[in-house]
Amino acid sequence: TTQGGTHQSAFREALVATIRQYFGKQYDAADIRQSVIGAISVKVIEPVFESQTKTKLGSNDMGPEGPTVRTFIGNFLQTELDNFLHRNPEVADAIQRKILRAERERKELSGIQKLARERAKKANLHNRKLRDCKVHYNDIKHERRLETTLFITEGDSASGSITASRDVQTQAVFSLKGKPLNCYGLTKKVVYENEEFNLLQAALNIEDGLEELRYNNVVIATDADVDGMHIRLLLITFFLQFFPELVREGHLYILQTPLFRVRNKHKTIYCYDESEKQSAMAELGAKPEITRFKGLGEISPGEFKLFIGDSIRLEPVMLGKEQIDALLEYYMGKNTPERQEFIIDHLKVEKDLVGHG
Known part of the structure; x- marks a missing residue:
């Protein structure tokens, strides 16, 4: 379901409740959920969807005789996630550091946002x-x-x-x-x-x-x-x-x-690459005027x-399917030997072929 539904809402709610209970802190829900990537799959008997395209689950119950979706997912996550955190304290510590970092960034942003919005509001007038x-x-x-x-x-x-x-x-x-x-x-x-x-x-x-x-x-x-x-x-x-x-x-x-303008007294052709320029020169003939x-x-x-x-x-x-973080790190991060090798392997020198029509 691309637009989520009752199962996703229950997952988000249970995740926040379990994390708060484990750490004994009332962390902000947005700080807990920031950067979390998760997948949830539930088997609901006679599911109900909110639209004909079935993009959002609307079922409140797991089945005619079953518990509610909210209760089922909440109980499962509370048990399994809590057990996982207790068995993996290093992961729990990493999650807490991430939450605290998100909290710090959010508080820093709140003051800056107010000033920036006022500045932007004034600037938008002119x-x-x-x-x-x-x-x-x-x-x-x-x-x-x-x-x-x-x-x-x-x-x-x-x-x-x-x-x-x-x-x-x-x-x-x-x-x-x-x-x-x-x-x-x-x-x-x-x-x-x-x-x-x-x-x-x-x-x-x-x-x-x-x-x-x-x-x-x-x-x-x-x-x-x-x-x-x-x-x-x-x-x-x-x-x-x-x-x-x-x-x-x-x-x-x-x-x-266009990179080039090729013209004579009768016609002007705009060219977006070297091959288009060569074609235009051949079409116009007799030494056309070329501007780069x-x-x-x-x-x-x-x-x-x-x-x-x-x-x-x-x-x-x-x-594409690439992860944004990996894509940006490779091309816009530190100048690694791998990136230097990529540049060398793909370097092209484009010669101006004006004189070789």
Whole structure:
């Protein structure tokens, strides 16, 4: 049941009660459950579901003559988990350390959140980072809500080009100043302490979940050079670390912009990679004019309108079966010999083939 149900509610409740009883402390339920990964399977006779799709269990009893789901799971967990903790004190100690760490982080966050929300509220009245649009994804009845897009750019020149060429009805622009912080291994406290992250969170309206997300498409729009790729990685890390559901639900994209413009007096072709450029050169013949765009700021607003309009190319950021923690540790953690070897094995040098048409 993808949406849980009475068995999951009973499991969550029994887990908290058993942990509190074992340690003799009234720890906060959220601190106990933080980072817990568990699976529960129960055999209910004549199960009742809350919808035809059977995604949420609604049964209150294990069967016609059986105990309630809540009692059955509560008694089982209280006995088995309590026995396990007594037999494995080192595991119990690790759980308690995790709970205390979560409690400490939550208390630290509470003070920071209040200040950050006040700061974001003031900034939203005139947020110099955000050039907003008129329609938003959480305008449930608006016919264009699915078109709503937030472009996250770096630098004034790039944001200027997109701002000048965007559709003000459905396209917004959030401009970063320089490279964002590498969030790997940091707690969510950094989202409130870092002004840009706090304003980005406020612009997206995702502090408490995705229910009121303001843009259907969150698009990272950076230069196609090494610095631009680094900024992409840092932003993807930010979303994976603190808002993984935004990625899982298919809202995060990379904007593909042309690397080359190939033209003659009669036709202009925009090319997104070396092979497209070679094809364009062959099509136009007779030494066409070739321009390589080194950054988004070099593309005029008139041209940029073509790349964020109906023919926009978006590359979705998708999560496979990999664990997020392992993925971030490998690519964004310490520079290990394994990662160095991976870079060496996959390093490619792209030569400019303009002179070899």
